[in-house]
Amino acid sequence: MPQATGCRLLDHPSAPGEAITCGAMSSSDAAPTGGVTTATTADTRRGAPTSDPPPARPLSEAIRALRDGVDALLVGQEEAKLGVLLGLVAREHVFLEGPPGCGKSVLAEGAARVLGARSHLVAFHRDTRESDLLGDSVLQRSKRRGDEPDRGRRGGALERIRVALAPGPMLRAEVVVLEEISRAPGEALAPLLRILGARRALGESLPLESTIATAPLDGPGTPVDPLEPGQLDRFAIQVRLRGLAESRRWWAVQRLLERSCDSARTDCEALPVLRPGERQAIQDRVDAMPLGEELMARYHEWVRRVRALAAAADGEALISDRAFGRLALRILRAHAVLRSAAVAEPADLRALRLMMGRRLPPEILELLDDVTEDLVRPREQAQADGHESSRGASSSLGDEGLEADGDGGDHLSLDGSEVASPPVGEDEEEREVGLVERPAPPADVAELLRAFEGRIDRGRSDPGDDPGGQPRSYRPLRRLDELLDGDLVEAILFAEGSLPGSPRTYRRTRRNAGGAVVILRDVSSSMAGQRNTWAGQVVRALVEVAARRRMRVGYVEFHHRALPREVAGRLLHRSYPRLFQLAANAHPLGQTNYEEPLSLALESLRGGRGRNRHVVMLTDGLPITGDTRVRGERLLAQRLGVCLHTVFIGEGACPAVLDEISQETGGLRYQARPEDGGLRVAARGGDATASGSLVRRAS
Template identity: 45%
Template sequence: MTEKAISALAAALDRALVGQEDAKTGVLLALLAREHAYLEGPPGVGKSRLAEAGVHAASGSPIQLALHRDTRLQDLVGPVQLWREPYGEGQRLRHQTLPGPLLGAELVLLDDLDRAPAQALGPLLRILGERCWQGQALPLESVIATGGPERIDAYADPLEPGSLDRFAIQVRMPGLLYAQRWDCARVLLEGRVELSPGPVIDLCTRRRLQEQARRLPMPRSVQRAYVDLVLRLQRFAAGGMPLSDRTFGCAALRVLRAHALLRGASRVERTDLRALRYMLGRRLPDLTRDQFEELLAEAGRPAAPWLGPSAAAAGAAWGAAGAAGAEPIRARAGRVRSWELQPGARAPGMDEAQVERVLRALEGRFERGYAGLEEDPGGSPRSYRTLRGLDEVFDADPVELIGYLDGTRPGLPRSFRRERRRAGGQVALLRDVSASMEGRLGRWAGRVVAGLVRAGARRRMRIGYVEFNHDARRFHAGGRFFHRRYTSLLELAASSRAAGRTSYQAPLQVALNEFRARAGRNRHIVLLTDGVPVLGDPEVRRERTLARRLGVQVHTVFLGLGEHPPVLDAIARETGGLCFVGQPRPGGGLRVLGLGEGT
């Protein structure tokens, strides 16, 4: 009976959408685990169709809400009813909230979550996390939300990883053509897609499946492998934590059990750890399927030298928490920082500490020009101010507006203050790819570039990328040098090839010409190199003068065993930038010898 019901659900999703197997599995896991799912992808890939098919096939009472920049909290939880009642010798105005669509639904489809303004998004995420409203429990089981990719500029602020943590399932949906799924694309031409799939299981069956998933046992060996895998994912994230404590100790365990139920297993096994991949679409966007499989293959091995004793202690500290399912896990694992997994290698330790040191210092400079807020009629409502004109009536507080129109309120009513986040500046990353920049130095430079891209992304900075040796090669996205296509920049940082000799003048000319062609403030250049310039002007005098005139801060990072070129210190000192000197250690790793404005 269980296998038949699950097969019927999977078949309904297959009839509704071609391809997108990961997204379909993610939707099924969310429905069986009573968790929320977030599907991200460009327009036209079937996000809304898949979400709608999932909630209809599960025989819920689905509610579909399309979010936009003017979405208010009342549109989600219900409208406000106003009435007058006698009070002494006069009257007073009373109000109550009528139950809205979100308060009575079991399954909800939220379209365009990334377009919701902060005024509605904050309470919405709180409802999703607590499943209650004003102290009353809600029948809410699962919410399936859709959103566009990060690189699309919109009026709303980009969704932060912390905001999306309420969504245990996070899957990215590339288009079939982009992913080169030509076999699936041909099916679209044949028209073999069901337009409106109906329910395939009833409410009792759905709840019985959810209860079966919740009761599946998880052996201690799987628990230890799970902790080990999460530690390795943390290491891949360069010291970040892809899973919050809430997700690690509660939501992920329910997802693992739901995955075991999908397989028809009687308990959670090691292979069910693959369900974590459906939770990392936005938590670890750079992690590929092959990289995840490598991490999974290494997880749980007894002698992983880079984990140290803390990993074994973390696995032993699980106790009975994993078996209970809903109890938070209290294991505390030591912090492990690294960029790429090298099984059997020494713990990098100081290497990663130096990377963090460089990134923190440069990030502090970016912070000075952090994207602030400015008032904009097309922005998101963030606060209140006094009504200025009749064109703002629809943004006015309804209670105060009625009092003003009745003459019982002496002043003008409050209206939303709409604001838009300003651009956060520009930074050009100049990376040396000459013949000597290979192996360990190249990987270290890649970590710095990737870390700076993430730091710029948090501040909505436009980033340009140049690779140089004896020549300079600039990379464009959408015809622009400075852009916010952060994912493509991370891919470039991970795939450079070393060849040729070194010239400082060529990359600085390219970057400064781009700065000269556009106005702005909070502008930075980060120059990463390991060699002495042998081509062009080694002192780059004209470029230093131009950088000062344009107000561009040039930060230099030199990696190598020899003396760093004095010109790097002069460039940083004259432009108000920072200068770093990193030297490889004899036994492995790198250390920073100089740090400051000049050296």
């Protein structure tokens, strides 16, 4: 049976909700054999108006209906839903990246239906061709009357055969969902990227408004090629989704389970919510939205700070002068329209985070909220206090002394941590860590820090076994799969059975780098007062040590429960300014439990590579709840090779369990005793790694 590969499309404009997938189709019976289908969503047909259009409503109500319609598509994933909304109303492209099952396709397809635009879905695979996107070439036959000399010879008529193009989805649709775009071969990807950038094909403008592309996360086991940064630059919105359980959003998991048990709700119920003409009115409002002078000044400062952060971390910020600048201004306008604002304001800078999913290195992306909030909250605080003033481009954008605890202003909430960020100074060259301006510490913990730095540096310099490291020496064979990396002659003799013993293989090693440290801070009621202040100073000093070595840091406060202070859903991160803020805002309460925080810290370090992994626990008393001997956690730390360092803050004798924890895992043992208005920090139990010092209270 002959086969015709490609998309068999209708000649008339497609209706909203029409889905197209690309593959092979039989030319005889037109039955789908590989997935090339054109299907019209029944829900969309039901939602089409059958009577006179309803009366007009205010544009703000239409925007609210659009937001509610998109919000009802998916449980959680607020950032992704906001990003899709911004892309659709701004007529820009959206890139959604995440693991399977997090709702990328449901959100993309449902948002296109809710918008009420002519939409198509294109599912990419390795055999997708250019014709699957642009359309197939067909032969058209036409007849016309010939001239006088031709009539007698040709029967009075001429026949013309010409090649015409049956338009494909990219030429006819207003919104296209590009599913699994990272699977697209070069033959289809090249024309697709040209269309995304130019919005033109075959010399004509296209009705295309937006595309929503989905892709899996990049990883060693991902059987796809990730898009390059230059290719991703076509997408204004770039959002990375995470699973609800992975993000520990248990309330959303519960809602999702309740929704899945409700047989009356399905993902296919998304219907258009906008009335005729409202979509065009919203998009026209985006084009006409004015940008205030203060917003432009703060936007330029935002770009400068983001570039400086990327340069300080030896990363690359893909913030192009032409493409990113144009796209960013449209996203700022769209965010203001979704807020139903009259003019775009500094609060709209928060929307820029949704553009940076693949434009910044992950460690810089963690710090982006701090940069943005430093530029936004002073303005919101001034509005709350009734002292709003208009400041131009020459005004100070990083005013110190303004409190950063505003309520967030009137803006669409983004999914993330609600902890306020510390003020960031203007003079970035004078920052020792390169992230925030650091005042002189009121206490000196030099002895403890020197000992801790020594342990970290020793872990960084010691070589460890690594299959991808350099061959340094020989060692005995331990597994049969190591024969491929062994001495060739001995391997042959071993295979023949003539070698006594086992053959030698290479011992490949690599020096440990980076590393991670989890700081456990006791915030039980006995730590109130000056002890709480001292503990905060120690935490800050430890974070500074880790920051200078680009280590990932986790921070957990504990009393009778463990309180992990996560940033963007992760316990281990490099958002050092946020940790400084958290360390200064601890509130002692409750009793002491060692088991839960130690278990949480060790589980977070379980998948780490290398031996440079540490846990530092600051406490002032015996545990009251949980396993007071933490036997299971001590064994787990030894098995993982994690060093548990303990710092006891108090005048009495140090609990024996702290000495056992440190001795069994090779950690440091310190005790801090109040003395002469300060705090004396010294090694416990004759530990020779440090001699102790007197920490004086700052005047």
